[in-house]
Amino acid sequence: MIGRLRGILVEKQPPELLIEVSGVGYEVQMPMSCFYDLPDIDQEVVIYTHFVVREDAQLLYGFNSVQERALFREVIKANGVGPKLGLGILSGMSASQFVDCVEREDISTLIKLPGVGRKTAERLVIEMRDRLKGWNSFDLLQSPDSLQSENKIDTGSGASSVDEEAVSALIALGYKPQIASKMVSKVMKPEMSSEAVIKEALRAML
Structure with a gap:
């Protein structure tokens, strides 16, 4: 089990x-809610990992x-929810939003997430409402005020590459190409x- 990486x-x-750790490169998939807080390239990073073997x-x-x-x-314990869908869920909304949706049985908001249909949303509510009781909710997404620091110029790429990278990321999270674009x-x-x-596209989809 690989539980933590520092590199x-x-x-x-x-x-x-x-992430390069002692000369070995580890490919890691991360929810966008966590991705926003990563340091710049060539900086040291410490992440906690969940290892899946298929x-x-x-x-x-x-x-x-x-x-x-x-x-x-906890999310991927729900019946019919695998790691890929869990990645999409935690990219599309904050932890506090997700916990709130489950507690309020807000099916209409959950089905706006990629890959979450009505049946899956209902299962999430039924299976997770007891497990999430008393959960110390914390917001995985930064506040809108933090966007100022994020909206910096990417000197290594033009607007078209930013556009393409954003669309590709949304597609990887489960959104249909037309919707992502x-x-x-x-x-x-x-x-x-x-x-x-x-981040703004994910906010707009909820």
Whole structure:
């Protein structure tokens, strides 16, 4: 079991990153709610991981804190919810929003998440409402005020590459290409970073 990685952040391609640890590069998938807090390339990073072994792949999912990983593990315990869907859920809304939706049995909001139909949303509510009672809710997403620091110019890429990277990230999280492209076009503004575009697109979809 790989539970924690400490190394140099080599690549960031939402929602995936590459971390070099003692000469070994680990490919990690991370919810966008955690991705926003990553340091710059070539900086040291510490992440907590959830290791998934399948017949055709071995996958690492990364989180900035033990609490974020714990919530992910609770989410994927629900019947019919695998790691990929869990990644999409925690990218599309904050922990506090998710807990609130479950407590209020807000099916209409849950079904706006990629890959979550009515039956899946109902299962999430039924199976998780007891497990999440008393959960010390914490917001995985930064406040809107923090967008100012995110909306910096990406000197290594132009607007078109920012647009393409944001659309690709949303598709990887489970959104249909047409919807992803439409939402990116709707929220994108000059000088926004790809991460800021992704965050605003995810907010707009709820």
